[in-house]
C-alpha cells in the first residue's frame with residue numbers, strides 16, 4: 001500500500017473528537033442520517049454535472065447501499081454519486097470539515113443538547129459512533145484516481161490508494177464497542193425509516209429498497225388526488241382515523257416551504273400542547289416536535305413541514321424569535337385560515353360536517369392569535385335551536401361551471417361552483433353565526449345570548465325557552481365553557497351571555513297573578529304564602545326560594561319548578577374547579593324557582609290551605625303538601641343535575657309513600 005499522505009488534521013482539533021464523541025450529542029443515531037444525506041447530495045451533484053455536460057457516459061441509476069459486517073463490526077454506506085478527488089478530500093474532509101467542527105463545537109458546546117435539529121454536523125458525526133472512519137472514493141472527473149482516507153478519531157489521517165473502481169464514495173465505520181447497535185438490521189431499518197424515508201434515492205439494505213422515497217409534499221397539488229393525501233396520512237400516522245381536511249403548502253419566496261398539514265379529528269378536550277407535525281429539511285427528517293416553529297394553536301394539526309430556511313443549529317429559544325421562523329408561522333396560519341374560509345364559503349356541507357373538530361381548533365386559534373382571529377371571525381358558527389327553511393336551488397344550465405384555483409398555494413380539491421349553494425344554508429342546517437343570531441333576535445332579546453352547555457341536563461330549560469320562541473346556542477365543548485364564552489364577551493362587550501339555567505329571562509315571565517294580597521291581616525300575597533310553604537317543607541337555608549309566573553300556552557309546557565344557577569356564581573365556581581383540575585361540584589347555594597302558574601303548585605297551595613293543625617302534629621293533607629314540595633324540588637334537581645345516592649334513596653322512598661297515599 002502506498003501512503004500518499006499522512007498528516008494532522010489541524011492543530012486545534014485535539015479537543016474536538018472527545019467532545020463530539022461524548023458530550024455534544026446525546027442522540028448518536030443521527031450520524032446515519034448525515035452520511036445518507038451526503039450520499040444523496042453526491043448523487044444529485046453527479047446528475048447536475050451530467051446535465052452540464054461534464055460527464056462522459058451515462059449517469060448510473062442512483063443508489064445508496066448499506067451493508068454490515070458483523071465479524072469486523074463495520075457499517076458501510078455506499079453511493080454512486082460524484083465522488084471526491086484527492087484535493088477535494090483534503091479540502092472538504094481534512095480542512096473544511098474539521099475546522100468548521102471546531103467552530104461549531106466552540107459555539108454550541110453549552111447549548112448543543114438544546115439544538116433543534118443537530119444539522120450541519122455532517123460527515124464528522126460518524127465519529128460519535130466509530131473508532132475508525134474510512135472513505136473510499138473515486139471522482140467522476142476524468143483522470144481521477146481512487147483514494148482511501150482513514151482516521152481513527154485522533155487528529156491524524158492517512159491517505160492511500162483505493163481499490164474502488166466505480167465512481168462514487170463508500171464510507172466505512174468501525175463501530176465503537178458501545179455503539180454496536182448500529183450493525184443490527186432492525187436498528188438500521190428503523191433509522192432509515194425515521195430520518196431518510198423520503199430522500200429521493202433508493203436506499204438498499206439486505207437486497208431491498210427500504211425507504212419510501214416519494215415525498216408527497218414536494219409534488220404539485222394539482223397532480224394529487226384526495227386518495228393520495230389520505231394514503232400519505234395513513235402512512236405517516238398508521239391506525240389513526242382519517243383526517244378531516246388538509247392544506248398543501250407550497251411557497252418558494254421569500255423562503256422555501258413545502259408541506260401538507262392535516263386536520264385530524266379532535267376530541268374537545270384534546271391536549272393541544274403536544275405537537276405531531278414532522279419537520280423536514282430537504283426531505284430529511286429533523287424531528288416531530290416543532291413547537292418552536294409552529295404557533296401553539298396549530299399544534300393539533302398533523303403532517304409535514306419541509307423548509308431548508310428554518311435554521312436548525314440554533315437553540316430552541318433563538319428559533320422562536322427568528323424572523324424567518326416567525327414569518328413562516330404567520331404564513332402557515334394565514335394559509336390555514338384561507339383554506340377554512342374557502343370551505344366555509346364553497347362547501348358549507350363539509351364545513352358543518354367537520355365543524356365539531358375544526359371548531360375547537362378555530363376557537364383555540366382565535367383565543368391565542370389576534371391575526372388568526374381576524375381571519376376566521378366571520379366563519380365561527382354555532383349550533384342553534386333556530387332552523388330556517390331550505391331554499392330551493394335555482395339551477396341555471398346556462399352558467400358554465402367554474403373551477404376555483406388558489407394563487408401560489410393550491411388547495412387539494414378544486415371545487416365546482418354553482419352546484420348546491422342555494423339549497424344549503426347554515427341556518428337550514430341549524431347553525432348560525434353570532435352576528436346573524438344577534439340580528440335575528442334584536443326585537444325579542446337585544447344583545448342577549450342564551451346558551452346551553454349540556455343538552456341532557458339542560459333539556460327542561462331549553463324546552464322552556466324554545467316554547468317561548470327564544471333562540472338558544474349550543475356551546476358545549478370544554479373550550480366553549482371555560483374560555484370561549486368569556487372571550488366572546490370581551491369581543492362583543494355590549495352582549496350578555498347567559499346559560500339557560502342561569503335565570504329566567506323577562507320574556508319567559510308574566511305578571512304574577514299570585515301577587516295579589518290574599519291575607520289582609522299579614523299583607524301577604526299568594527306568592528308569599530307559596531314561598532313559605534316550600535321554605536318550611538325544604539328547611540334548607542342555602543336554597544334561595546323564589547316564586548315566578550311562567551308564561552305558557554298550556555300548563556304542561558312549563559315545569560312547576562326549576563333549579564337555577566346564577567351565571568356569575570356558576571362561572572366563578574367553574575373557574576375555580578378548572579384551576580384545581582376538578583369537576584365543579586353542584587353548589588349547595590342555588591336558586592329554586594317555583595312557577596306559580598302551574599296547576600300542581602296551585603293544588604299544593606290548596607292542599608296546605610285546607611289542612612287543619614292537629615294536636616299531634618301536621619294534618620295528613622299538610623303532610624302530603626310537604627312531601628309534594630320536597631318531591632317537586634327533587635324533580636327540579638333531577639332535571640338540573642340528577643341526584644346523588646342519598647338524594648335518590650329518599651326520592652324513591654318518598655315516591656312510594658306518595659303513591660301509597662294517593663291510592664288509599
Ligand SMILES: Nc1ncnc2c1ncn2[C@@H]1O[C@H](COP(=O)(O)OP(=O)(O)OP(=O)(O)O)[C@@H](O)[C@H]1O
Pocket residue numbers: 034038039042079081082083084092093097119120121122123124168169
Ligand atoms: N458521500 C460523499 N460523496 C461526495 N462528497 C462527499 C460525500 N460526503 C461528504 N462529501 C464532501 O465533503 C463535504 C463535507 O461534508 P459534511 O457532511 O461535513 O458537510 P456538508 O455536507 O457540506 O454540510 P452539512 O454539514 O450540512 O452536512 C461535502 O460538502 C462534500 O463535498
